[in-house]
Amino acid sequence: MSDQKSKYKLGTSVTLEKTFNAQDVEIFAELTGDKNPVHLDEQYAAGTRFGKRIVHGMLISSLFSTVFGTIFPGEGSIYMGQSLKFLKPVYLGEKITAKVTLTAIRDDKPIGSFETTCIDEAGDVVVTGEATLLLP
């Protein structure tokens, strides 16, 4: 049995709140080159199914990496994998709560599985998925 099996408690959850504003979305667009106008152009977005500019799904999902790398399990974690389903658009200025929950640890290796979700202020899941990490 790996030492990590006794070090961590299954079911442990950590949450992180974050609101992305227009400037954040513009910086992310510049950084990645993802200048899809649904994120940047209010007039264009008004003509789409979303009606308003939305935050990039990958920017929202990056909050999982923030939790893993800085809170739980924290420094020394190695990100191995992440699955993501984008279920609901997130508009500029909406407060998002990212939640990660440790669901399993392998017996043979210090590899943990996590349920990962982002929830909006209405309580709806906007992003969901699973992550795999090598635990410190």
Next chain:
Amino acid sequence: MSDQKSKYKLGTSVTLEKTFNAQDVEIFAELTGDKNPVHLDEQYAAGTRFGKRIVHGMLISSLFSTVFGTIFPGEGSIYMGQSLKFLKPVYLGEKITAKVTLTAIRDDKPIGSFETTCIDEAGDVVVTGEATLLLP
């Protein structure tokens, strides 16, 4: 059969090259709060298995969103899901080639599946996964 079945050709691939430098990683850390020192602190990184600062996996993976939203299929695509496996670290200043390939389109709905990979200058796959999009 959806119109998209005839509009797109299975096997179509698009690539995008990008190099993330120290400033990019610092901006991403500030934007997301992911200030894990393995990305920001050269001295800390030297003591890890990586030996040097590495680029955030979620920043690299965001290149898939860039391709989807701005090149292929382009504007009007709706990102539904993405899976990611982080296979090899990417160091600051390494040129990454993101490649997306259309692998399937559903018969009943205009939903496409894509193989998504990022490859480094050595030709090694650093990130791999699959994406699902509602096609424009």
